[in-house]
Amino acid sequence: xxxxxxxxxxxxxxxxxxxxRTIADVELRAPMLxxxxxxxxxxxxxxxxxxxxxxxxxxxxxxxxxxxxxFFHMGMSGRLRFVDGEHLPALHEHLLARFxxxxxLVFHDPRRFGLSVVEDxxxxxxxxxxxxxxxxxxxxxxxxxxxRRATTRRSIKDVLMDQRVVAGLGNIYVNEILFRAGLRPxxxxxxxxxxxxxxVVEATRTVIADAIEHRGSTIxxxxxxxGRRGGxxxxxxxxDREGQPCPSCRTPIKAVIVGQRSxxxxxxxxx
DNA sequence: GTAAACCTGGCA
DNA sequence: TGCCAGGTTTAC
Numbered sequence: 181x182x183x184x185x186x187x188x189x190x191x192x193x194x195x196x197x198x199x200x201r202t203i204a205d206v207e208l209r210a211p212m213l214x215x216x217x218x219x220x221x222x223x224x225x226x227x228x229x230x231x232x233x234x235x236x237x238x239x240x241x242x243x244x245x246x247x248x249x250x251f252f253h254m255g256m257s258g259r260l261r262f263v264d265g266e267h268l269p270a271l272h273e274h275l276l277a278r279f280x281x282x283x284x285l286v287f288h289d290p291r292r293f294g295l296s297v298v299e300d301x302x303x304x305x306x307x308x309x310x311x312x313x314x315x316x317x318x319x320x321x322x323x324x325x326x327x328r329r330a331t332t333r334r335s336i337k338d339v340l341m342d343q344r345v346v347a348g349l350g351n352i353y354v355n356e357i358l359f360r361a362g363l364r365p366x367x368x369x370x371x372x373x374x375x376x377x378x379x380v381v382e383a384t385r386t387v388i389a390d391a392i393e394h395r396g397s398t399i400x401x402x403x404x405x406x407g408r409r410g411g412x413x414x415x416x417x418x419x420d421r422e423g424q425p426c427p428s429c430r431t432p433i434k435a436v437i438v439g440q441r442s443x444x445x446x447x448x449x450x451x
Numbered sequence: 452g453t454a455a456a457c458c459t460g461g462c463a
Numbered sequence: 464t465g466c467c468a469g470g471t472t473t474a475c
Contacts, residue, residue: 214457214471255470256459256468257469272459289458291457291468292458293457293458334452350470351469399469400461400468440453440454442468
């Protein structure tokens with residue numbers, strides 16, 4: 181669910197309802213996700229006002245009135261939602277922040293691979309080491325990808341999934357990007373031409389911008405910050421479509437494993 | 452590099 | 464019953 185377009189969709193939907201609200205109460209219902217949900221977190225949040233929102237890669241960042249930052253990562257199954265009025269906690273709702281002005285921010289995460297933490301050194305380091313945003317036309321370029329390929333013999337899919345190379349891409353979108361670029365996921369980045377890399381960059385921008393515009397992909401359970409489904413799943417060309425016809429040439433889509441993850445491609449359109 | 456780990460739910 | 468899942472980290 182939560183790759184860059186889904187996290188951005190959550191952010192855009194939450195920003196207008198969260199900014200300006202002050203945290204009155206924090207209810208923690210699990211001892212930890214990827215980081216402890218403890219008294220330190222509660223203390224950091226109580227009495228703070230949310231003054232802004234931003235995103236870096238797959239991380240959602242809420243700016244607090246004391247200058248610190250509240251980080252969220254959705255992992256595989258995390259959902260962040262604002263609920264108006266009274267809210268009684270349900271199964272897998274691990275963190276609830278209630279506001280002075282009313283309403284509750286609810287972090288729901290069945291698989292508990294997510295993260296919610298204030299001003300964490302390890303997270304700051306991850307963000308500092310993160311590659312450019314895919315929509316940053318100055319930094320994410322074919323020349324940049326070319327400069328990264330000298331050091332590695334990895335597949336183009338592995339490289340695009342690496343958050344240190346480019347921020348926010350995951351399994352769904354890398355599959356879709358490589359379809360648009362006409363490249364098989366197992367191709368070694370070393371053997372790609374400058375023209376190939378140009379197509380990868382172009383495809384990345386197109387797919388990510390389009391996915392944000394359609395408010396992300398709802399495969400099974402993604403919802404935005406106010407409970408709406410995304411629409412980009414209807415535009416997937418290859419992801420999870422093994423055996424179905426390629427939208428371009430009707431050849432059946434193939435599935436292979438690359439870097440431990442399911443990968444899908446059209447054997448005719450992608451070389 | 453690759454495998455296994457974290458955890459739950461859904462589906463064949 | 465067993466396998467798979469949008470992610471990341473840790474250990475061979």
